[in-house]
Amino acid sequence: MLKIVKDTVSSLRAPSKEVELPLSQKDEDLLLQMWEHLKESQDPSFREKHPSLREGIGLAAPQVGVNKRLIVIHYPVDEEKKEYITYLLANPKIVSQSVKECYLEAGEGCLSVDKEHPGYAYRSYRIRVEAYDALKKENVLIKAMGFDAIALQHEIDHLSGILFYDRIDKKNPFYKKDGAIAL
Numbered sequence: 001m002l003k004i005v006k007d008t009v010s011s012l013r014a015p016s017k018e019v020e021l022p023l024s025q026k027d028e029d030l031l032l033q034m035w036e037h038l039k040e041s042q043d044p045s046f047r048e049k050h051p052s053l054r055e056g057i058g059l060a061a062p063q064v065g066v067n068k069r070l071i072v073i074h075y076p077v078d079e080e081k082k083e084y085i086t087y088l089l090a091n092p093k094i095v096s097q098s099v100k101e102c103y104l105e106a107g108e109g110c111l112s113v114d115k116e117h118p119g120y121a122y123r124s125y126r127i128r129v130e131a132y133d134a135l136k137k138e139n140v141l142i143k144a145m146g147f148d149a150i151a152l153q154h155e156i157d158h159l160s161g162i163l164f165y166d167r168i169d170k171k172n173p174f175y176k177k178d179g180a181i182a183l
């Protein structure tokens with residue numbers, strides 16, 4: 001279980017640096033620890049023993065105090081079959097994005113943000129991300145859409161010090177954009 005940096009800490013707003021490839025043992029270990037943190041956070045019996053632990057599906061290294069371009073995403077797509085979407089990525093970069101947008105109807109959440117920030121954070125519906133995949137141990141081109149694309153954009157934003165509520169219209173947080181897909 002890692003200590004999470006909250007949005008009251010200035011380092012969370014700082015840009016993160018690219019990591020060198022091949023990945024150092026230290027960077028690979030950090031990705032594995034972040035993955036472990038997410039898995040523990042999704043385990044109800046583990047959470048019961050650690051009441052301060054919040055359930056999460058994604059983490060970026062600056063959220064654990066390391067300003068490097070590393071992100072992890074882990075969430076179930078089919079809990080019965082134990083199928084998960086899992087990304088352990090270094091230097092992820094959005095190389096293309098759709099004009100079509102989407103948003104989470106219930107709003108986004110973030111392990112670094114304790115306060116409520118109601119509203120819609122608009123994101124591209126489809127994106128392509130180039131990255132080094134630390135699980136596959138190769139460079140990959142990820143094609144993501146919908147929830148998957150939102151999760152990737154949320155974590156990649158962290159590498160620029162951007163938080164989800166920066167994307168919510170302050171004056172009209174529930175403004176509905178034409179053509180945007182609600183998820």
Ligand SMILES: [Zn+2]
Nearest residue numbers: 109110111112
């Ligand atoms: Zn976040």
